[in-house]
Amino acid sequence: MRDRIALGIIRKAHGVRGEASVEPWTDSFERFAEIRAVKLVSPDEQHVRDATIETARAHGDRALIKFQEIGSPEEIQSLQHWTIEIPESEARAREADEYFLHELIGLRLVDRSGSERGEVIDAYEGGGGVLLNVKRADGKKYEVPFAAAICTEIDIAGKKIVVQLPEGIDED
Numbered sequence: 001m002r003d004r005i006a007l008g009i010i011r012k013a014h015g016v017r018g019e020a021s022v023e024p025w026t027d028s029f030e031r032f033a034e035i036r037a038v039k040l041v042s043p044d045e046q047h048v049r050d051a052t053i054e055t056a057r058a059h060g061d062r063a064l065i066k067f068q069e070i071g072s073p074e075e076i077q078s079l080q081h082w083t084i085e086i087p088e089s090e091a092r093a094r095e096a097d098e099y100f101l102h103e104l105i106g107l108r109l110v111d112r113s114g115s116e117r118g119e120v121i122d123a124y125e126g127g128g129g130v131l132l133n134v135k136r137a138d139g140k141k142y143e144v145p146f147a148a149a150i151c152t153e154i155d156i157a158g159k160k161i162v163v164q165l166p167e168g169i170d171e172d
Contacts, residue, residue: 007026
């Protein structure tokens with residue numbers, strides 16, 4: 001796991017002054033206004049660039065962000081699909097039943113009888129909420145909604161999720 005968390009992804013340039021149209025991956029647009037120093041990370045994670053948020057404002061379902069070091073739409077376009085990240089230590093405090101998606105990756109799914117049901121290999125926002133992409137021991141994959149009725153106990157430290165899977169969800 002990385003020591004950074006992504007707050008959003010740069011989708012395109014906006015306007016002529018070098019603002020970025022950002023798809024937020026945080027539950028609050030205000031988060032962009034609360035922080036200044038960020039890392040811009042390339043899609044392949046091979047390049048990291050320090051940046052300073054100068055201004056941030058909501059624009060529909062996106063955030064418009066002006067970085068102090070970037071002055072043109074062309075520069076922003078060269079950063080398309082880069083993520084905006086902060087150190088995990090600067091993440092906002094979470095409630096007891098809140099999790100960062102990256103914390104769920106690598107957790108084992110175990111049913112109430114103790115049988116292994118697979119390992120979470122990805123977690124992402126779907127149309128109806130968070131989905132877990134799970135890989136069974138035989139290599140086959142399936143998706144599980146990350147819902148309290150299904151994921152009844154989450155133990156990040158113990159690296160497991162106790163599940164009550166709907167019948168047939170993990171079959172091919």
